[in-house]
Amino acid sequence: MIDQYVESASTYAGDIDNVILLILAIVGFWFLLAQAVFFGLIFKFKARPNVKAQYVSGEKPHEKRWVALPHYATLVFDVLIIVMAIKVWHEVKINLPEANSTVRVIAQQWAWTFVHPGPDNKLDTADDITTVDELHVELNKTYHFELTSRDVLHSFSVPVFRLKQDAIPGRIIKGWFKPTQTGQFDIQCTEICGIGHGIMPARIVIETEAAHRLWNQANAPKLADAAPTTPPTSAGGMP
Amino acid sequence: MSDTAHAPAAPGSHAVAHASHPDSFYVKIWGVLLVLLVVSVVGPELGIRVVTLFTAFGIAVVKAYLVIKNFMHLGVEKKYVAYLLLTMLALMVVMVGGVGPDVLRHQGTNWDNVAAKKAVEAGLKAGGGHGEHGADHGAPAPGAASPGEAH
Amino acid sequence: MPTGRLAVWWLIASEIVIFGGVLGAYLMHRLGHPEWANQSMHTSTWKGALNTFILLTSSLSAVLAHNAASRGDGKRAAKLLWATIGGGAAFLVVKSFEWTAEIKAGYTISSNTFWSFYYTAAGIHGLHVIAGMIVMMFVAADAAKGKELQRVENAGLYWHFVDLVWIFLFPLLYIAK
Amino acid sequence: MSTAAHADHGHDHAHAHHEPGFVEKYLWSTDHKMIAMQYLFTGMAMALVGGFTVYAFRMQLAFPGMSVPGYGRVTATDYNALVTTHGSVMIFWVAMPVLIAALGNYLIPLMIGCDDMVFPRLNRLSYQLFLISAIILVASFYVPGGAFGGAWTSYPPLSAKAEYSLTGLGSSMWLFAVALEFAAFLLGGINFVTTVMNSRAPGMKMFDVPIVVWMIIIASILFMASVGPLIAGAIMLMFDQQLGTGFFDPAKGGDPVLWQHLFWFFGHPEVYVVLLPAMGIVAEIITVFSRKKLFAYKTVLYTAIGTGVLSFFVWAHHQFIAGIDPRMANVFSVTTLLISIPVAEMVFVYIGTLYGGSIRLTTPMLWALAFIAEFLLGGVTGIFLGASGADIYFHDTYFVVAHFHYTFFPIAFIGSFAAITYWFPKMFGKMMNETWGKVHFWGTIIPFNFIFIPLFLLGIRGDHRRIYDYRHFPDLMKAGMQDLRILATISLLVLLAFQVVFLVNFFVSLFRGPKAPMNPWNANTLEWQAPSPPPHGNFPQGLPNVYRGPYEYSHPDRKDDYWPQTEPASEPAKT
Structure with a gap:
């Protein structure tokens, strides 16, 4: 994605671009999904006359699941991003190859x-x-x-x-x-x-x-x- | 959070509320603190590194404990106060732990603090003799501005 | 817990991190700079020890003042608080003699980073001593009239904390050579 | 719990036996509501300062070299000073006073049902210190050399030596102002925490406290616990500037990296210090206007505490490429990505709260919803910067600028507008105009996105920060890049113009608005059981008792869709 705008002129430029692309794909998906759910709920539950809101405490296990599942998903994707990012970090900043x-x-x-x-x-x-x-x-x-x-x-x-x-x-x-x-x-x-x-x-x-x-x-x-x-x-x- | 001024009681010998200690109790604690002070001053005079560290810092911790427990009555204070103070201390440990690798050490992965190394070297060289140190105080520690013989 | 005492505990908590910042920074430099031993040998251990003695003793009078106040004896509490204030003043007098001697010998705040830490850490502590003394003057004046006796304990707590900081400053700046 | 507290501070403020004069009422007041107003108006005035600086330097970026109307030509020196002032003012003199000090002062006693803070005079002192700090900061523009221009992070050696920064006095004034402001908020924080611990209304248990109060308390504690090392660092830096010490000067045996650590050890928790109160405001508003109980109250609370604790372990992600040991970056990369979990969870909970609601899109609700939508983008773009490998490219580019404006703008402005429009009836006893409120809302949100989406694109293309004229960099003048800069600036002008709508609506409603009833939004929390505006002492009918949590909306056993915290359970439901 970056190399469309800025030339890629080093051996690790592509790897950094790939990490950025990976993060973009992951967070982009979740971002769009969250926004879709968010706006969907706003339109679905707009106030209508004589319709009372539901009483949901969010403390029951089957309700909490709606928060817990995305939470585990976040953790899994976090780990994926961390692994990729640290790999590139080691390549660029920690391991120095033999120099000419x-x-x-x-x-x-x-x-x-x-x-x-x-x-x-x-x-x-x-x-x-x-x-x-x-x-x-x-x-x-x-x-x-x-x-x-x-x-x-x-x-x-x-x-x-x-x-x-x-x-x-x-x-x-x-x-x-x-x-x-x-x-x-x-x-x-x-x-x-x-x-x-x-x-x-x-x-x-x-x-x-x-x-x-x-x-x-x-x-x-x-x-x-x-x-x-x-x-x-x-x-x-x-x- | 209750209205009572003090927690009901701590177990054991401190079952009495702190305010009821007689004055002589505090004088005794003070006496212990003074003895510890003398030890902490005399200990390092022996010149043994382990003894110095123990008498200087070990005893400071003991003194601090005595003051906190008996003068500040933390032993009979609400528990969360002790946790609060310990949390603050723990945060400082976290800070030193995070900063140390960069500031305490003078070289690491792909970096080298040549200015600090030079300062250490020059300082040790200048401080070799004892006594006439009034002379070297004014000289600024050499640093990055004057290039070093780093490698 | 009475509000005043609760607030003092929170104040102490926030002071711990302020002193923690200075002392943590000092500690990291000190461990990385063995040559500072050549500077710290010029601090006066006996003056530091004298000041430790003074502060410990003033802490004793502060806790005795609290004891008197909790018995309702405002007059005695006020007297003991004034003794504590006197301890603070004595501390500052010793400190000023000490600093004068050091500055005359050429060790100023900008001579070297050890001395910068030395004056900065002790200076911040000294400001706390002064602040504690001012607070105690007001508390003592009230206590002498039998008013606001619960404040005797609060001022004392703060004073003990100032004492505690010194208990750590003393080995860090004077003993470790 | 309240008796001891009230007995303890009863003497501190005379209960208005005489009619106070103007000075005593408006300038020297110890009433928490008046102090809140002082903070609010000072914060709004400083927002104008921050807005003016951004106007001047964005104009320079879009039209380099032009004489900016109302300012003149922006030189390189001016540019740095403007950027620095913009950053520090918006965070320390706008977000903090409005979100924490103003709302904390206003809401805490009202929402926990007591008559005032436990230390009213300390409260007044805290505001006065804050005011002095603001005056010093603004005054630094008029001293020889001008205002400090070393960015709000104030990294030494640039900030430590006048020969490098060329603003010797300005640097010291900036530093002193910041340190004084910290002292003011430390006093304020102690006051907030002790008030909530000791003065809650009878019956108000831990989980009956409204989320916004919890958030302000957690934020105050975070502030207290993190600011200490920076106060110490500020003293050290001040000595470096004025006494010639070398704490941060490598030539004298010091270490500039130490300051970066001390700064960010505070600086990162500071993000959550301002985020959490804004999150709390949003929680109050979305529950009221979707007539829903807050989804999983305890989860919100625990995630807030978890965020606070974790925020102490992530600071060095601001320094990945700043010369810290690269191995430490691995540690901080992991902790940084982990903090996304509690923050994301908080957002999920708020979205969950909307489910099954009866959503009314009033102005405050629009702001609260916009907060969630915009903050989401700010949150996810943070992942790019927390992942060390990707940060190598994005560090100190406009991507970072856009990222933190997508967090800070929702926090400082969207959050504040939500709070002001929601509590305006209580604060001033008048209703705000809804139509103009909505005009202002759309006039702010749309240009906001048109400012910062272009900045994301510029960051991706390699635009780096704090450059007053990109014409020196051939690669940054490629086709289309200047157009993006101009688009951002034009959008900024539109956004600023729409703030006039807000100010007019604010003051016209304040003086001419229709009178507000006691509880215009049918909300549960205690402040709506006091008159609008509440008199000195807050609850003239006597301090309230609390019987339930704050979010009992649309309870199935009740006809009404709300159930005030003060209403005893035994009484039959009102009709």
């Missing part, structure tokens, strides 16, 4: 700094590529990200990945994604972070292997002037 590469994401008021590992695919080396508000990743490669913030809370959200994680100053939070579609998409800050919260957009650029190699070569700092242009530890509480 790691990027560092540093949030601050009101910009994103992305540290790419560069041609040698290692962070904290001289050829790291640091960009502002633009993250370059390669198609079909598993990435880890290390997320932190320099000042207040921010949130790293990539809607096409269905990924969202708050950045907290003083903490490093790890996560992963694997892009499955090339293109340029929005990165949002989804945690209010001051007056510039609304002007904190960034873009993620997902490239093919060849294009990414070219970008790496074009942007990697020349080793001669590497030291001044690549601060290995900017003031982000990063290693």
